[in-house]
Amino acid sequence: MDRADRAQGRHEHVLDSLGPAIVSGDCPPGSVLRTDELEERFDVSRTVVREVIRVLESMHLVASRRRVGVTVLPPEEWNVYDPRVIRWRLAGPDRPRQLRSLTVLRSAVEPVAAGLAARLATPEQCAELTEHALGMVATSRGQQLERYLVHDIAFHRVVLRASGNEMFARLGDVVAEVLTGRTHHQVMFTDPDPAAVTLHVRVAEAVRERDAARAEALTREIVTGAMAELDVLAP
Amino acid sequence: MDRADRAQGRHEHVLDSLGPAIVSGDCPPGSVLRTDELEERFDVSRTVVREVIRVLESMHLVASRRRVGVTVLPPEEWNVYDPRVIRWRLAGPDRPRQLRSLTVLRSAVEPVAAGLAARLATPEQCAELTEHALGMVATSRGQQLERYLVHDIAFHRVVLRASGNEMFARLGDVVAEVLTGRTHHQVMFTDPDPAAVTLHVRVAEAVRERDAARAEALTREIVTGAMAELDVLAP
DNA sequence: CGTAACTAAAACGTCATACTTATTGCCTCA
DNA sequence: TGAGGCAATAAGTATGACGTTTTAGTTACG
Numbered sequence: 001m002d003r004a005d006r007a008q009g010r011h012e013h014v015l016d017s018l019g020p021a022i023v024s025g026d027c028p029p030g031s032v033l034r035t036d037e038l039e040e041r042f043d044v045s046r047t048v049v050r051e052v053i054r055v056l057e058s059m060h061l062v063a064s065r066r067r068v069g070v071t072v073l074p075p076e077e078w079n080v081y082d083p084r085v086i087r088w089r090l091a092g093p094d095r096p097r098q099l100r101s102l103t104v105l106r107s108a109v110e111p112v113a114a115g116l117a118a119r120l121a122t123p124e125q126c127a128e129l130t131e132h133a134l135g136m137v138a139t140s141r142g143q144q145l146e147r148y149l150v151h152d153i154a155f156h157r158v159v160l161r162a163s164g165n166e167m168f169a170r171l172g173d174v175v176a177e178v179l180t181g182r183t184h185h186q187v188m189f190t191d192p193d194p195a196a197v198t199l200h201v202r203v204a205e206a207v208r209e210r211d212a213a214r215a216e217a218l219t220r221e222i223v224t225g226a227m228a229e230l231d232v233l234a235p
Numbered sequence: 236m237d238r239a240d241r242a243q244g245r246h247e248h249v250l251d252s253l254g255p256a257i258v259s260g261d262c263p264p265g266s267v268l269r270t271d272e273l274e275e276r277f278d279v280s281r282t283v284v285r286e287v288i289r290v291l292e293s294m295h296l297v298a299s300r301r302r303v304g305v306t307v308l309p310p311e312e313w314n315v316y317d318p319r320v321i322r323w324r325l326a327g328p329d330r331p332r333q334l335r336s337l338t339v340l341r342s343a344v345e346p347v348a349a350g351l352a353a354r355l356a357t358p359e360q361c362a363e364l365t366e367h368a369l370g371m372v373a374t375s376r377g378q379q380l381e382r383y384l385v386h387d388i389a390f391h392r393v394v395l396r397a398s399g400n401e402m403f404a405r406l407g408d409v410v411a412e413v414l415t416g417r418t419h420h421q422v423m424f425t426d427p428d429p430a431a432v433t434l435h436v437r438v439a440e441a442v443r444e445r446d447a448a449r450a451e452a453l454t455r456e457i458v459t460g461a462m463a464e465l466d467v468l469a470p
Numbered sequence: 471c472g473t474a475a476c477t478a479a480a481a482c483g484t485c486a487t488a489c490t491t492a493t494t495g496c497c498t499c500a
Numbered sequence: 501t502g503a504g505g506c507a508a509t510a511a512g513t514a515t516g517a518c519g520t521t522t523t524a525g526t527t528a529c530g
Binding site: 269270271285288299300301302303304305 | 508509510511512
């Protein structure tokens, strides 16, 4: 525990304390942090504090102005696509809202990505897709949620990567985060929806057969299901 | 010009030199930068260099390791949603590919955003939408491309914001960048496609009438047009 | 009495330097 | 030949000094 705590370097430690504090609303927008106060609070040098501030500034979480200090920016300014911001928000009280935002984003992106994948996926990627779809089938019953999750994440990652769009591909982590969050916050004894499993198999089929329209439509059904599921779980 | 050059601070100057150099492939992936070399190259102190490195690291453009130096990461690692990375890539040789990625992203997101906007837009937002759509009509003929562009950007910004999804809203800058790029790289004497203009007016209508399906479908037509247009312009 | 200009302080920005720590490559010894 | 230790290297951290900008307070003048 001692090693994981210090997370290799004072810098990361301070960042992983300040970042969550900001996105959780603990340091509300408009509040001011002074560097020397932070120095003292975390018992680190100005070097470290300044570097952390610069990183937070690059995420648009704070703005540093002379004579006034480091002011926390309102949420509308935040770089909500920064993986760390996403992680911090998912770990805080804003989790439901963040989960909803991400799921809506998924619902927009994944169908288009699947359509593109159907036109561009390599034979290897088609094989991977089929493999993971079958893996989902195999693990969809009997409380094997963890193993099911692995295949589910891998499936969506392959689709996003196979779309050939670098920006879609980068959403793989986001989808993984959402799926993981769903699994771990659900009652762990409910097996996955069989309909969803079937849909994945059919998407793999459609991609393999280069049927872009069908791949897109089927994926749209999947994400629609995810949205509906969210309504049950989130406030 | 002298003021804009120094851009308030050595930090930004170095960042705006190194960032573009990396995303343009000038510093190829795997190449190593040493901090003392950068100090000398930009004639700044270690403080500045280290802070720049930390910011670049937070964008996953580089990774800093002891005893080895700062290594440039491959493009797959980059935080391609970081506004600065997008701007740097649009300014470099990777521009066509980046423009294509962004347009594909638009084609996925904007229709869904329009559908949501139809359900959630406030009366004020509906009014803004109509206003800008009419503004587009008014400026669509007679070489008023600059003024047309302003309305076009504003229109899409309102849609994204009215969707109620923070992540969609943050794509407003991206869309603005794409639209600006298109206008400025097109022959400046060709007026906008009348069909596109009409579509915007009809989207505003659909949103005002709370017709989500129509708003989505019409927006899909718009972005399909944008994709087709891109095929003409980009290699 | 009000406004404008000036001054002083507060906080960040930058620089220079010394020291620490982790990593890697080389060299020695078995 | 291989394994282990030693030394060199470059990043990480700490600290003190000084510059710069912005704000607020104060004073002087109309």
